[in-house]
Amino acid sequence: PxxxxxxxxxxxxxxxxxxxxxxxxxxxxxxxxxxxxxxxxxxxxxxxxxxxxxxxxxxxxxxxxxxxxxxxxxxDKEVFARMFKRLLYALLPVGTAKTTIDIFQEMDYIFKRYIIGKSLDCLIIGVLAVIGLLIIGGPYALLLGVIVGVLNFIPYVGPLLRMIPAFIITYFYDPFTAVLVLLFIFLLQQFDGLWLGPKILGDSVGITPFWVITSIIIGGSLFGLVGMFVSVPITAMIQVVLSRLIDYRLNRKNLNELL
CATH class of the missing domain: 1.10.287 (Helix Hairpins)
Structure with missing residues (x-):
């Protein structure tokens, strides 16, 4: 300070x-x-x-x-976790405190799975980019593949950012090849955005691809770039809380086995 x-x-x-x-x-x-x-x-x-x-x-x-x-x-995460656990058991009834801790543990698991899934998605896209650029014959295929994979962490804006350096670098090498590279990265983005990304993230955090795409759109419109990045794990966390609440209400009405 x-x-x-x-x-x-x-x-x-x-x-x-x-x-x-x-x-x-x-x-x-x-x-x-x-x-x-x-x-x-x-x-x-x-x-x-x-x-x-x-x-x-x-x-x-x-x-x-x-x-x-x-x-x-x-x-010191174990120390903070123990302090938080003791505080919950001190302030809340035992059943409520246990349920709250279970929800937070499940949220932590979902967020970790999301980071792992997003990293796997970026790795696959980066490898595919390197292979495609080598087939096209563009220069610096490994470097551009790394750029494509890393920028894939950024939703929506990332594809545009990775197209620009790939096109500029290849353009000085050969304009026609630059157009092919631009087209290839565009198609790769469509594959990632419409199938691979939702599939991996949906399997990782336990929500369907529809909710993955919807959460990214809503999060981006409300909170911009940060909203797009954290929207998927937040949606999964909301799903966990709602699922627990619905199960609790159905159990009280003895309807859980019927629905």
Whole structure:
């Protein structure tokens, strides 16, 4: 936290310096080749650059701090789990506490299965991409295959991102081959999005491909990229909770064996 505050203060001082001494900066740069109307644009560009650098620096620092905190959480996860378990048994009836713990354990299992399933999906797509690029005869097949597999973790946006570098790199090699690569990656994405991905994720988290696709669409429309990534495990968790609730209500009515 001390370093974060120091960096924040330093970037604020730089920003104020550029505001106060903009005239000095303008003199240091040769503006003889510019018209007067460009001076405001240059000032805005410089200040915007400083703002972006400051924002990026703070985001990077927060990301690194998040990694450190995550390591400590993983290291002491048994301690936190025991504390949570003791708290539930202390505050709730024994049956309710046991049911709550069972639900959280099942959610944890589903989320792990989702990560494993998504990783398997990306691995298969990456291998297929390498094989296809080798057959087409495109350059850097292994490198582009790795890029395709890694970016497959990002729903919807990932396919577009992996098409761009593959097309650009291949275009400098041969324009016709670049078109073939673009078409191949597009078809590979359709195969992954319409069959392979829902099939693997559905089998991993225990929900049908229909709910996989539907949850991704709803999660993306509501929460953007993050929503698309976590929508499938969240849907599976909701299914677990609803299933437990329905079973409980049916048992109370003695209808569980009939339905």
């Amino acid at each position: 001390v370093y974060i505050r120091q960096i924040d203060v330093f970037l604020g001082e730089v920003n104020n310096y550029l505001k106060d001494y903009n005239a000095t900066i303008a003199q240091a740069i040769d503006f003889a080749r510019f018209e007067d109307r460009y001076s405001g644009w240059v000032e805005t560009a410089v200040l915007s650059s400083v703002s972006y650098v400051s924002s990026f620096t703070m985001s990077l620092i927060n990301f690194l701090i998040g990694i450190v905190i995550s390591i400590y959480l993983l290291k």
